[in-house]
Amino acid sequence: MSVLEIKDLHVSVETDQGTKQILRGVNLTINEGEIHAIMGPNGSGKSTLAYTIAGHPKYHVESGSVLLDGAEVLTMTVDARARAGLFLAMQYPVEIPGVTVTNFLRTAKTAIEGEAPPIRTWIKDVRQAMTNLRMDKTFAERNVNEGFSGGEKKRNEILQLELLGPKFAVLDETDSGLDVDALKIVSEGVNRAKANTGLGLLLITHYTRILRYIHPDFVHVFVNGRIAEQGGPELADRLEDEGYDRFLVPSVVG
Amino acid sequence: MSAASALSQSASKTVPASPAPAAGSSALPTGQHGIKEHSDGRFGYVPVQTRSDRFKSVSVADFEAVTGREAVWKHSPVAKFTDLTGGELDGSRYPIESTPASDISVEWVPRTDARIGTAGLPEERAAANAWGVFDEALAITVSGEEAKEITVTRSTLGNSARGAHTVIEAKPFSQATVILHNTGDARLSENVEIILGESANLTVVSLQEWNDSAVHLANHFASIGRDARLKHVVVSLGGSIVRVNPSVRLAGPGSDTLLLGLYFADAGQHLEQQVYVFHDAPKSRSRVNYKGALQGQDARTVWIGDVLIGNTAAGTDSYEQNRNLVLSEGTRADSIPNLEIETGDIVGAGHASATGRFDDEQLFYLQARGITEEEARRLVVRGFLTEVVQQIGSPELEARLQLAIEAELTGTDVK
Numbered sequence: 001m002s003v004l005e006i007k008d009l010h011v012s013v014e015t016d017q018g019t020k021q022i023l024r025g026v027n028l029t030i031n032e033g034e035i036h037a038i039m040g041p042n043g044s045g046k047s048t049l050a051y052t053i054a055g056h057p058k059y060h061v062e063s064g065s066v067l068l069d070g071a072e073v074l075t076m077t078v079d080a081r082a083r084a085g086l087f088l089a090m091q092y093p094v095e096i097p098g099v100t101v102t103n104f105l106r107t108a109k110t111a112i113e114g115e116a117p118p119i120r121t122w123i124k125d126v127r128q129a130m131t132n133l134r135m136d137k138t139f140a141e142r143n144v145n146e147g148f149s150g151g152e153k154k155r156n157e158i159l160q161l162e163l164l165g166p167k168f169a170v171l172d173e174t175d176s177g178l179d180v181d182a183l184k185i186v187s188e189g190v191n192r193a194k195a196n197t198g199l200g201l202l203l204i205t206h207y208t209r210i211l212r213y214i215h216p217d218f219v220h221v222f223v224n225g226r227i228a229e230q231g232g233p234e235l236a237d238r239l240e241d242e243g244y245d246r247f248l249v250p251s252v253v254g
Numbered sequence: 255m256s257a258a259s260a261l262s263q264s265a266s267k268t269v270p271a272s273p274a275p276a277a278g279s280s281a282l283p284t285g286q287h288g289i290k291e292h293s294d295g296r297f298g299y300v301p302v303q304t305r306s307d308r309f310k311s312v313s314v315a316d317f318e319a320v321t322g323r324e325a326v327w328k329h330s331p332v333a334k335f336t337d338l339t340g341g342e343l344d345g346s347r348y349p350i351e352s353t354p355a356s357d358i359s360v361e362w363v364p365r366t367d368a369r370i371g372t373a374g375l376p377e378e379r380a381a382a383n384a385w386g387v388f389d390e391a392l393a394i395t396v397s398g399e400e401a402k403e404i405t406v407t408r409s410t411l412g413n414s415a416r417g418a419h420t421v422i423e424a425k426p427f428s429q430a431t432v433i434l435h436n437t438g439d440a441r442l443s444e445n446v447e448i449i450l451g452e453s454a455n456l457t458v459v460s461l462q463e464w465n466d467s468a469v470h471l472a473n474h475f476a477s478i479g480r481d482a483r484l485k486h487v488v489v490s491l492g493g494s495i496v497r498v499n500p501s502v503r504l505a506g507p508g509s510d511t512l513l514l515g516l517y518f519a520d521a522g523q524h525l526e527q528q529v530y531v532f533h534d535a536p537k538s539r540s541r542v543n544y545k546g547a548l549q550g551q552d553a554r555t556v557w558i559g560d561v562l563i564g565n566t567a568a569g570t571d572s573y574e575q576n577r578n579l580v581l582s583e584g585t586r587a588d589s590i591p592n593l594e595i596e597t598g599d600i601v602g603a604g605h606a607s608a609t610g611r612f613d614d615e616q617l618f619y620l621q622a623r624g625i626t627e628e629e630a631r632r633l634v635v636r637g638f639l640t641e642v643v644q645q646i647g648s649p650e651l652e653a654r655l656q657l658a659i660e661a662e663l664t665g666t667d668v669k
Contacts, residue, residue, distance in 0.1 A: 079622075104620075112624040
């Protein structure tokens with residue numbers, strides 16, 4: 001059974017105004033098969049947590065550790081983290097001109113598995129996954145994210161999640177910018193991936209909307225760079241009613 | 255300033271700072287509404303207004319010494335090839351190797367060959383210098399309606415300054431792919447004339463894989479007859495300074511051209527192409543697509559794309575684009591599209607140009623999917639350049655070029 005442990009994580013970024021502390025001691029343990037929702041107001045550091053786990057060079061880890069089955073993730077390169085079983089579905093996926101979705105998926109799958117996937121089953125898998133996500137066949141020959149709408153980009157992220165089969169996936173505001181139909185399709189994809197591979201999920205969101213379709217086991221409220229409160233799904237309902245106001249009062253110094 | 259020679263077509267010779275002989279001189283371009291001499295005493299000087307009005311001559315003496323300020327030279331390191339723009343050139347025969355192909359003849363022909371000068375004439379000094387010296391021209395003549403391919407290789411031009419002339423003729427209804435493969439050392443200025451008869455279908459590939467110190471200045475002049483189709487491909491990978499400037503005149507109704515370019519400039523390399531498409535007949539069609547990558551200190555590329563749609567060219571359709579991918583610091587890519595339209599009756603005319611950096615966020619995205627940094631860089635560059643390679647239409651050459659691009663990517667530090 002796999003486990004992802006985040007221990008006393010402190011992270012800063014360089015800004016024009018100097019070094020800015022963003023994460024101030026995050027502790028979180030996710031077991032395989034669990035869904036953790038991280039909710040919080042804008043600027044609380046949710047996305048920083050996601051990108052730090054994935055290894056974006058912009059974020060500097062001051063202290064703490066992230067362990068995947070006991071192995072330190074923070075010393076790994078970005079690609080090594082992915083090969084170890086981590087996945088980040090990005091809020092704003094970038095365009096890769098000249099690289100088709102087909103080519104990209106095969107290259108990524110080959111990198112993660114260490115060998116090229118058998119061609120016949122692979123093509124079938126890709127087609128099936130695209131059909132499930134209501135993606136038109138023509139997507140396969142388009143360049144990655146080039147000219148994709150917001151919803152298409154998010155579906156493309158979930159397509160990768162389903163095909164690459166990570167142990168843990170961080171979904172960074174995957175629900176933002178989606179209409180309700182797209183939200184359902186994307187949520188179905190996430191639930192399908194979990195049912196198929198039993199992965200652990202860290203679902204980062206500002207709104208409770210997506211939690212109607214992806215049911216979390218745990219909800220954590222993220223405020224001012226650390227977890228301010230945690231609980232079960234009922235905490236999400238409470239946030240839906242009350243908003244984040246009660247958490248924001250003590251943090252005005254930040 | 256000597257008088258233009260018999261072959262020159264002096265529509266409007268641009269002579270800055272030199273007074274015209276008389277007011278109301280012939281230096282004025284004609285046929286364009288509103289162009290007339292100012293009364294402010296500038297001696298009747300008007301810059302060339304229309305691309306087709308550029309001064310042309312086969313005599314080097316008709317061009318002033320190159321300073322590097324001229325429109326056609328201002329992006330080039332002219333001090334590094336004064337031997338080609340002004341010096342004595344060796345115009346003798348040189349060794350070639352050609353692959354066997356039926357219905358394609360490869361031979362040396364005298365300067366008096368009737369085809370010489372029919373596709374175009376020099377518009378700058380290096381081209382005129384080469385035109386003046388060649389003893390014989392290399393003539394590649396294509397006949398026969400079946401598709402076929404020939405590769406003509408030059409590999410032993412050596413380090414002395416040379417001038418050369420090539421004529422490629424596709425007879426009416428003939429079809430072929432002609433690959434001009436350039437390797438080894440060279441200091442070469444040359445003119446290549448490409449003549450397509452009615453309904454001919456010709457692909458010409460000029461492949462530059464010179465040694466690191468080579469300097470190559472080429473002007474290709476193409477004239478495309480009625481319903482004929484020319485695919486012209488410039489691939490510049492090796493050489494110190496490589497400047498291949500294709501000028502294509504769509505001379506017959508229904509003529510069609512696809513001009514492709516692919517270049518990869520490493521540290522210190524200067525790769526330039528000035529592309530000119532002249533729609534001079536109705537229903538003619540052109541597509542221009544040049545793509546380049548730059549990597550390393552002082553890697554330099556220049557692309558100028560001129561399209562002129564003449565008033566004779568109703569119902570034409572044209573589009574040109576240039577894309578550059580900058581892979582490291584210290585590089586420079588110039589990209590200058592120009593579009594000139596003299597008739598309102600066209601199907602389409604457009605241009606696009608973009609020069610972009612390799613994006614760190616792209617790299618992060620690919621790496622976050624398990625792809626190593628090195629592989630991620632290659633994936634992006636390969637994808638970028640492959641678009642052009644796939645359009646060449648010669649499977650063998652395409653495979654070779656994929657390998658050559660691969661070598662470019664691995665041969666140097668991909669950072």
